Amino acid sequence: MPIIISIVIPIFNAQPYLRKCLDSLISKKLENTIEIILVNDGSDDGSKEIAIEYYHSYNNIQFLNQDNQGVFSARNNGLVHVRGEYVIFLDADDYLVEGAIEHLIRLVRKKSYDIVFFDVKLIGQKSLFKTKPYLPYYEIGSSISKTMFLNNNAIAGYMGGKLIRTMVAKQALSIISYKDIRIELYEDCYFLFCVAIYCKTALTINKEMYVYRVHKRSVTQREMPPQQVIEKLRVSKSYFEELERSFAIDFDKNNLQSLRKINRIVDSSIFIQTAKNSSYIKNIYKAWLLDSRFVNLARIIIYISTIGKIKK
Known part of the structure; x- marks a missing residue:
């Protein structure tokens, strides 16, 4: 049976949250239609050991290991190994709601899209002070880049809540020399803009299926001078x-x-x-x-x- 969805998870020091993330994807009935690609980005808190444990326990999990190069490099390293028709990028401290993968598979089996947008739910003590990622509403015939970046004051620059056709994601990767790039801010936006260039069809689902955990250890919440x-x-x-x-x-x-x-x-x-x-x-x-x-x-x-x- 062909793999329909690949889930790429970059991992860096996410030990308290990683099991919840992985358990949200594990399903006996989905093991032949999805693959999970874990990319350890130089973790030193036990995350690597958890990832290896799951890799040995489930046949549809790949494990990749690299020195710490940042989430941008880890995601794109995982993308190179993707075999599914579609790909989701999931942060190791986030997770998908029950039934999300099944719902997405049913949708793309009925009709194929280059990108599917679905809604994000914020949780955590700091979630009240975090702006919810923008959910772009696609209208048939519209430009995808216009839908994502121009139709609203906000921009769709967050990687969560997007199912992307793998062929499109790899086309985007072809114009990014990701092994030579160390981009740490607006890295989601950078990749998604490259994706939008190659997208012709889209669908918006007004349903919260990606759970974004806001916490002080999160990369986006980390204080820097x-x-x-x-x-x-x-x-x-x-x-x-x-x-x-x-x-x-x-x-x-x-x-x-x-x-x-x-x-x-x-x-x-x-x-x-x-x-x-x-x-x-x-x-x-x-x-x-x-x-x-x-x-x-x-x-x-x-x-x-x-x-x-x-x-x-």
Whole structure:
């Protein structure tokens, strides 16, 4: 029986959450139609041992090991080994709800799509303070890049909640020299933009099937000094600028507008980090001009209302 869905899980020090993640995928009736690819990215907390335990216990699990190179490299290393018709990228501290895989398999057996968007549920103590990832609503005939990056003030730049045709994901990978790239901020957005270029068909499911765990050990919640964040953002921006110069990309109007919007958001993030060091109002205002989402306006309101005591 052909493999329909591959689930790629990059693993780095996720020991408290990894079993829950893997158990959400284990099913006797699905073992011939899905594969699980575990990519250990230099974990040193026992995660590697858990991954190897599951690898030896289930025939449909692959295990890959690499030195710590970051989630971007780990995901793409896993993608190279994917054999399924579709691929889902699942973080090791997240999980899928019961029945999610079966639901997705039924959908793509009825009709094939290049990408399927499904909703994300936030859990955890810090989830109230985290913006829920944007669920793009696809309309037949629309450009996929427009759907993901232009139809709303937000962008679909989070890897969770997406089922991608493997052929499309590997086409995206073909324009990314991922072994030479160390991108740590906006890495999901970078890959998904490359995916959108090659997508022709899509479907949106307004159903929460991906559970995103928000916690202090999460990569996205980890505190870094503002200057370090600025440096990483500038690295990310350089890769987006390189994409714009690339002849490998079909830059129709929507692709170009999408990429320029992403670049504005990265620039906005740089201004926000700069504001933590100096000229707060001035830099947050510049950030808001580039990225007019309410969250940036809220930063100004909070700062003024607390007489400068709170810098979000």
